[in-house]
Amino acid sequence: MIINKRATRLITMVLMLLVSSVIPAQELDPVLKDLIHKGLNKNHSIKNNRLEAQQAKVDQQMAKAVFLPNITFNASYARLNDDITFDDATKTLLMGTQKLIIKDAIGLPFNSPFPDNIPLQQPANLQDKDIFKSSVDLDWVLFSGLEARNALKASKHKEQSLNFLGEAEKDKMALQIIETYDKLALVKASKQVLITTEDFLNEQAFYVSKAIENGLATPLSRKKIEIAQQQLAARKLEFDHNNIMLIEVLHQLTGETKINLRKLEPQLTAFSLASDFSVAKRYEVKALEEAEKATNYQSKMEKSNFIPKVAIKGRYEFIEDDLSLLDPQWFVGVGVQWHVFDGNTSRLKSRKTQLERQKFQERIEEAQEMIALSIIKAELSYQAAQQNTIIVKKEIELANDTYEMVNKQYQNNLSSITDVLDALTDVEKANFKLQESYFKERRAVADLLHAKGILTY
Template sequence: MKKSLLISFFSFFSFCSTFAQKNLSDIEIDLINRSLNKSYALKKSIHKLSIDSIETKAIRQNFIPTLEFDALYGYGATRINVDIPTVKLPITGIELFEGETRFDARSQIFNANLTAKALLFSGLQVSYGSKASEEKIKAKNYMLTAEKSTIIKDVIDTFNKIELLRKSEIVITKSEERLAKEKERVKKAIKNGLAIPYDRDKITAAELKLASVKVELYGNLSLLYSKLSMLTDVAPSTLEKYKFHLQPWDLNGIENTFSDRPELKALEASINAYGYKLKMNKNSFLPKVQALATLSYSNLFNASLETPYSLPGGENVNLELNKLELFPTYFLGVGMHWDLFSGLKNTNKTRITNIEKTIAEEEKIDVEEKLSLFAKKMQVDFEVKNQQLLLKQKEMEVAKNSLNLARKSYREGLISITDLLETETEYQNSTLNYYKKIANQRLVALDLLISTGSLNVENLKK
């Protein structure tokens, strides 16, 4: 069985060698690139990646020193009530602080600070946090590749459908031409009494049926051009001038396996990200160390202190301060913050991260098994489609020979017009089925490329 499959497979590629063209033309590659550039879903994913990249840089920039400036101006007033042991002055005999004493103070204050801070040690939070963020970006980049594959497949599938309808149009047009010639021959035969109007009417019915199919075909073709225009931002009138190649695909030179799928690589990066996040949580007990430098200016002015005391002459004792200026005031130092007990918050975070990492690891194993099976299925499907294509080609050739024979037999009166029209229909169907098989083979080829992570513009250029 395997030997026969292999022989058929090589037979198919010798069949494909009759085509001198690449899998995709330069025009088709250009339209695919246009669709990738236009895709709003892709742009959204790229914008999110840009945000993640900025956030990763922001994590690493925690070690960059910061410089702060703050200033304060205000007016303050307070009432001070004190009750301390009484003090009797030796000469005057005045008693100070007798009972409860009240002072009223007021002042204007201005203060300015210039502070520089620098994180010296983050407890490894910055290091592991930035690495986790980088792995997260890797995962999203791999998923971006998968998104591109989906867009590429959609665009190529649209090419296939357009060209399939064009091939159908050619087959129908040629059938119409054959029927028109046959109809003219029948009309002459009717005049000479060699045929009956029934034959002419059967041909007319067949022509009307083909015309109906053509109307539907043009409607579908218009929709496909509109869809391709939406995907590529190229006007339908321009797309109608392009020719898309509907030919079997040759996938020689593709060496990737299912393990190269971007989805698997994304999961691997996610697992690494959880690993770094786990290390970050486990090291949260380490202290954070920060250097600090401050330059300050302070000014206390227009200050006064009213006391309840009086001088011997009866004048109240009130103290005034015109200005008390402190500048420059320097402070240089190193500070440490150490969470000795956080109420089990870090312990809970570590447990959650462990569970998330386990989920990602199990998901990766599950996806690997499914993708392995899918890749094998696509390989078998591709080989089957290649063999079916060979058979459909032979079937089309047989149908064409049968049609030529039927036309001769009808003219010699050996078969009826119904038999001829049935043979014509069989030839149409076999030809259209052949082109449908090519479209199916190309679609399976796309799935095979996706199953190995090989569907990208560079591989399509080969």
């Protein structure tokens, strides 16, 4: 009979669910892996984190650049209201001295009058009123008092911390995509169960119609089937809406086109999980540890403000004519800067940074405690999901056996159509529960791998 053929198909589908392939916990669907990689490339938080890490790398280059010489070219023009000259008394003294030198040079006595035919040179201006300068300056730090060295190390640890935070963000993103993908698989599997149930209802409707024609059933039986078909249509509409929503979420997470996402046929399969895999340090803890190290070196950098700093200073003037009588054409010098007391500013900054470091230490301990708790929770969830899968498989066997028995009884007028519909509903629910159990099992495994820091994708 047609009913028996449909029953055979249902049993076949159930057996496929019961013996669904079991894959290693770390082996993900290649399609899912591709979606995860696309999501990681699209995620804005991961991109921002990557940019912040690049900024920390630039900070390192800036710390190193402190020891590179700074060379500056300068040019300026100024006009004074008048030339800067010696006062009259000084001018008279300079002119008298010039006469004495000349008379001594030509052999005239000290008291003899100065010859009128010998010109005298007027004293030069201290500074001409038109001033044009062009020069090059050199500033070169030889020793920064360990400030640059500590700043460099702080930036390196900050970069590492940001890199680890980026990896932690990737794990969260991967978990979100895996969960959404599995939800889509659950919807697809549930829809398939509904289609099979719909086929059975159609066959039952055909059987009841024939029975009514032959006087073996009442129109009330057909009404009950019609109600069951309407309820099934409502469930199908609900799953269609869920499918649309999950496609939208995957599109937003991964950037994959909706057309390609609609073509996906994900499957829920049970995970096998080895009991001897190791536990790795989580990226969140590594990020906090690196941040703690960065604050330590930042504190040292602030303390190093009291260490003397040594630098070279130099200048060379290209235009000598516009220099004053007191300006050198070039000079080179070595200077020392030593902050002896800065109003406790550096000490207080260092103290504040040390307190920040203690906060990171507390956060590390808290994170480790929470991770240990999440591992236990995930292990218990996994064990519960496994046990639930075993129970649901037994329920499916019972539901199918019951349906076959009730269906045969109905055909022999030993039970009502209501009993058949109830049995069919139990089969449908049992198959739903198996898919949900697989979903929970996969969630528990993913959470456990993430908690132990060994999630790969």
